[in-house]
Amino acid sequence: MSYEEILHEISSDCIAVRLKILNRTITSIYDKALKPYGIRVTQLNVLFAVSLLGPVEIKPLCALLSMDNSTMCRTLSRIEEKGWLISEPSGHGKNIIISITQSGKELLLSVYPAWKEAQVQAEALMGKELVLTLNDSVNTLMEKQRKKFSI
Amino acid sequence: MSYEEILHEISSDCIAVRLKILNRTITSIYDKALKPYGIRVTQLNVLFAVSLLGPVEIKPLCALLSMDNSTMCRTLSRIEEKGWLISEPSGHGKNIIISITQSGKELLLSVYPAWKEAQVQAEALMGKELVLTLNDSVNTLMEKQRKKFSI
DNA sequence: CGCGCTAAATTGCATATACAATTTAGCTGA
DNA sequence: TCAGCTAAATTGTATATGCAATTTAGCGCG
Numbered sequence: 001m002s003y004e005e006i007l008h009e010i011s012s013d014c015i016a017v018r019l020k021i022l023n024r025t026i027t028s029i030y031d032k033a034l035k036p037y038g039i040r041v042t043q044l045n046v047l048f049a050v051s052l053l054g055p056v057e058i059k060p061l062c063a064l065l066s067m068d069n070s071t072m073c074r075t076l077s078r079i080e081e082k083g084w085l086i087s088e089p090s091g092h093g094k095n096i097i098i099s100i101t102q103s104g105k106e107l108l109l110s111v112y113p114a115w116k117e118a119q120v121q122a123e124a125l126m127g128k129e130l131v132l133t134l135n136d137s138v139n140t141l142m143e144k145q146r147k148k149f150s151i
Numbered sequence: 152m153s154y155e156e157i158l159h160e161i162s163s164d165c166i167a168v169r170l171k172i173l174n175r176t177i178t179s180i181y182d183k184a185l186k187p188y189g190i191r192v193t194q195l196n197v198l199f200a201v202s203l204l205g206p207v208e209i210k211p212l213c214a215l216l217s218m219d220n221s222t223m224c225r226t227l228s229r230i231e232e233k234g235w236l237i238s239e240p241s242g243h244g245k246n247i248i249i250s251i252t253q254s255g256k257e258l259l260l261s262v263y264p265a266w267k268e269a270q271v272q273a274e275a276l277m278g279k280e281l282v283l284t285l286n287d288s289v290n291t292l293m294e295k296q297r298k299k300f301s302i
Numbered sequence: 303c304g305c306g307c308t309a310a311a312t313t314g315c316a317t318a319t320a321c322a323a324t325t326t327a328g329c330t331g332a
Numbered sequence: 333t334c335a336g337c338t339a340a341a342t343t344g345t346a347t348a349t350g351c352a353a354t355t356t357a358g359c360g361c362g
Contacts, residue, residue: 003260006263018286019285031350048165059340067175068320069340069341070321073343078317093327093338093340105154115161129288133281134166134173137173137277193347193348225348242358244358245312
């Protein structure tokens with residue numbers, strides 16, 4: 001296979017290139033919408049997940065969001081500094097329990113319109129079909145993780 | 152709208168959460184496959200784009216890959232340090248021209264099987280439908296950028 | 303010919319990311 | 333009761349990311 005054929009195949013088909021382009025574009029939309037609230041979309045995602053799962057340990061949180069433990073812990077620290085989350089020892093080894101605070105719930109309520117606006121812009125850019133298939137595929141991945149880690 | 156309703160809507164529909172989960176998962180697949188070559192998938196993406204466009208200035212490269220100028224410049228520096236790219240002044244203002252080196256072309260040839268394996272794994276995980284709709288949507292975005300920036 | 307301008311590149315800074323090494327809080331067995 | 337163990341959290345390190353501020357190489361005009 002020649003160099004030109006390889007280059008053509010990669011430029012036509014590479015999933016990683018396209019996913020990174022899309023991710024940068026969509027992240028930018030959300031971060032711009034959220035900027036007035038002083039929160040980034042990665043942090044908001046973690047706050048959602050904590051609120052959804054109730055008081056939760058870090059391991060299932062990492063599993064659900066497919067995030068490395070060290071990244072998660074650093075992100076949790078930043079959110080906790082802002083007062084939207086609280087962490088406390090669970091009493092089992094080094095395990096700690098993460099919970100959303102009242103302030104965190106209020107933040108989620110107040111960012112909703114901005115999140116909704118970002119969601120609308122993201123769907124307009126991606127197209128309904130891509131949004132639907134993304135939801136289907138990633139919901140399947142998340143369900144697998146829930147089962148695997150008893151979340 | 153109640154807090155619970157908002158939480159349910161976000162957990163069911165949030166595009167940013169799902170895209171970041173997918174991006175981390177897919178990036179990990181490619182980076183693992185490429186690790187023996189000492190290159191990361193972000194760097195490989197940039198190398199592809201430079202090779203594809205021929206000697207190119209930084210601005211159209213940023214536009215095509217939807218990447219911030221400062222990120223691009225830093226990534227280009229790391230690739231150039233490895234000897235796979237070369238940069239030289241274009242003679243117009245501060246503009247510089249980026250080209251792939253012979254060593255860079257050889258790298259692309261040699262990583263092809265590993266890239267192919269990562270591509271197969273990524274498609275197996277995402278499903279054919281998501282891969283097709285991702286390609287359609289992002290190819291449209293890239294085409295818009297090509298036209299807008301005369302690439 | 304020289305000065306001011308423009309736009310591209312670079313640098314500062316902070317967050318996001320993940321791999322690897324290290325620390326440490328309970329648990330368990332002797 | 334204490335020492336060793338395990339697994340979770342933390343820290344070190346390097347790359348990825350983008351916003352903002354700064355630097356600087358040609359260009360153009362007076």
